Amino acid sequence: MEEKKLDVKSIVGFVLIFGILMWMMYPKEPTKQELAAEKAKKEQLAKDAAQQKNTKTAEIVAPTADSLKGDSTQIAKLKGTLGDFAYSATLPSAKENLTTIENGLVSLTIANKGGYIVSAKLKKYERIKKGSGDLVELIHNNNAGLNLKLQTQDNRVIDTKNMFFEPTLSKSGENQVLSMRLKTGPDAFLEYTYVLKPTDYMLDFTVRSQGLNKVLNTSKPADLEWTLKSFRNEKSASYEARYADLRYAYEDSKQDYLGQGKDKTETVDKVSYIAFKQHFFTSILLTDKPFTKAELYSDNLVHNDQVDTVFTKQFRATVPLAFENGELNQKMNWYYGPTDYGILKTYDRNIEKIVPLGWGIFGWINRYLFIPAYDFFSLFMSQGLAIIFFTILIKLIMSPVTYKSFLSQAKMKVLRPDIAELGEKFKKDPMKKQQETMKLYNKAGVNPMAGCIPALLQMPVFYALFQFFPSALSLRQEGFLWATDLSSFDSVYKLPFFIPLYGNHISLFPILASIAIFFYMKMTTGDQQAAAPQQEGMPDMAKIMKVMIYVSPLMMLFFFNNYASGLSLYYFISNLITIGIMLVIKNYIVDTDKIHAQIQENKLKEPKKKSGFQQKLQDMMEQAEAEKANGKKTK
Missing domain, CATH: 2.70.98.90 (Beta-galactosidase; Chain A, domain 5)
Known part of the structure; x- marks a missing residue:
């Protein structure tokens, strides 16, 4: 099967998207003309105030x-x-x-x-x-x-x-x-x-x-x-x-x-x-x-x-x-x-x-889960250690979700040869390839969306934490390792110049967090993009994931350089723990040979009843195939 290569246009596109996102996150600095107009306005107001004395x-x-x-x-x-x-x-x-x-x-x-x-x-x-x-x-x-x-x-x-x-x-x-x-x-x-x-x-x-x-x-x-x-x-x-x-x-x-x-x-x-x-x-x-x-x-x-x-x-x-x-x-x-x-x-x-603390479920998570848990840890230890133990607690709570996600990836990886075979067999008929791929998933008892659901479940936790740390007064002026204030940036070097969006200093915790995110994405995206089938008319997910491996750490590096170092410490420890959990699951819990044998056994059984999503997707593909066939007959 022809290898999908990352083209220059994709790289340029993602760089532009990243630039637009960063531009939206930060307010624009006023121009010299705007500053001059503002100064003139203030001077006029001062004159008016002086005249009012009479x-x-x-x-x-x-x-x-x-x-x-x-x-x-x-x-x-x-x-x-x-x-x-x-x-x-x-x-x-x-x-x-x-x-x-x-x-x-x-x-x-x-x-x-x-x-x-x-x-x-x-x-x-x-x-x-x-x-x-x-x-x-x-x-x-x-x-x-x-x-x-x-x-x-x-x-x-x-x-x-x-x-x-x-x-x-x-x-x-x-x-x-x-x-x-x-x-x-x-x-x-x-x-x-x-x-x-x-x-x-x-x-x-x-x-x-x-x-x-x-x-x-x-x-x-x-x-x-x-x-x-x-x-x-x-x-x-x-x-x-x-x-x-x-x-x-x-x-x-x-x-x-x-x-x-x-x-x-x-x-x-x-x-x-x-x-x-x-x-x-x-x-x-x-x-x-x-x-x-x-x-x-x-x-x-x-x-x-x-x-x-x-x-x-x-x-x-x-x-x-x-x-x-x-x-x-x-x-x-x-x-x-x-x-x-x-x-x-x-x-x-x-x-x-x-x-x-955030609206809706995000505020609820902070008020009733994160604040009490973090306050408990901070009673017995320094703020830096409290963040580490708080992170361990959250990762342990989310570990079943991590396990489900990795198990889904492992199943998809086992099916890779079968998917490749279908791709080669129906390479001239993408719609038929999709239909047969969905049948394969159904026979094997694999849900291709199972890997996405855990990621969606983690989003409320991610956003709630993003709101929690900047609001934590207990971090103010509390040091940990080289950081002198966990509520502010942990500068380790003062730059002699100013970098737009980044600042004039280098914070170390965001660098460590970015490195951890890079290796975490390297571990997870390989299996995801290998198993994900390419759909006709849809973006190439393999290319997107390849770009995101580099874009995500870069965004972390720029966006968090001026943020609270306590937040960067959390993401650093969180990704280290996630990498550790995934290595344990991969090497000691998930047996790929056993999964492969189970999938082969499932193929011989009666296909499982399709989920609502799978059935709807298959119906859409069959309808598209029928319309395509009718179009050919008309011609």
Whole structure:
């Protein structure tokens, strides 16, 4: 029979497919013209902001108490602009002081001006690398803001971010209670209340007003605007940005997120929480009473993998706070802490769903199988060893599937001479060859699809693991062998140049995983392509498998060079174990002579009843053969 050779066109085709796939996986870097346009846009926005200082709204910025002391003229002028809100500017608190509330997990600093958090540090986690001494900061150098837009009865706008609040720190049991009041008189005020528990990342937050119904227009809701420019906390800015996004729950716990990219916007109804999610840490605003709607915005700030950026994403959310009986009284919560599935689940508010574990069966596998199993191993050993034992457990569970797959390949290999004989006998009639091949399979009791089914069963496991490892907070800053951080790439050599799609460093675990994948595919594809019959009008599977032997490891090498080294370690160990299992099955379990004897015995028996797929395939071929014969008669 004529040998099928791999032609140049096939190689070029697969190279192009690989290039297109890699292009789709990675966002394009902006051109110089796009960067220049973006810079011009930002400069124009800065100019517009500067010009607004002379407008009526911008005049609401309150001076300090010291600048107004004894100056009745300025106070009168200020009252003409702000009305009763000028009272707050005459108080001793009208200066830029800070108040800190903290427990063993988090430290929050709130400013008098604006009444919002200007620093949020997590005490159990360090930035960039272990031992740096710098704590993870979700809010850093005023990169976050909170503003409540209030409209007065004479249609003036008050921005609370420019007003000075009066702080009062007290205790309620073991809880720290910080009241921030923007006063319009001795008994009239707008109040932000923060309540921090002793061992919790979550704090209570309430916005309420008293006595402002005579000053404010309460027929329309007040707009609460929350912004965050996410401060980079991880080793790789581009990798962190890949897993940073804005997530939210709406309409009775439905979950969604704003897609990656520039200037993404969404308006959503009945929102119960909004999460500004970074890779391993999250800021979440939750509400007891759902917001009627939320205007959401996300912008990617990492435009070039070669630039070491400080901020990764720009987030913004605007929600309406309705007045009830002329006053505000909205109970909410803030969460500043790790994006850890176990921690988030303890709050029983569905916020654990912001952890991207996959949808449908993939998320189910992660939540109920992989997370409990991995957490068990990590209780007794280092994270690297936990990955290895976790991998062994998964491969043992999947070993029956591996056995079935190899057994099917062995049967197909035994039938190779018979298939070759049919191919030679009916080489001028491909349709007849297919019909006789299917009859041979049926007589021998071999299902040609049996080798594909195990592979399909492994796909959910593969995808679930692909989601699991990048979300595993326990891997962060944990080392193993040469890898210093299993949640990031394991660079062993820094390149003096940048390779598109690959990066400017060499990671070792992806190289080892690629080598293991190459040998695994070498072992498996030989038998598959030898036994697979070529169908007329269909792609030559032998050629495809030959190309995939080289393309798959290459994709692994490029795609995983900047991924978490824990994931590459898993695939390396997984393929080593699979190779070992297959060698054991081949040399000590599967007896090809016995299989051959059994197949020959099956041929002498009555053919087994065809499966639905086999029967349908045979009917299609017989119909095609009949049409072909009729066509010849017509001619």
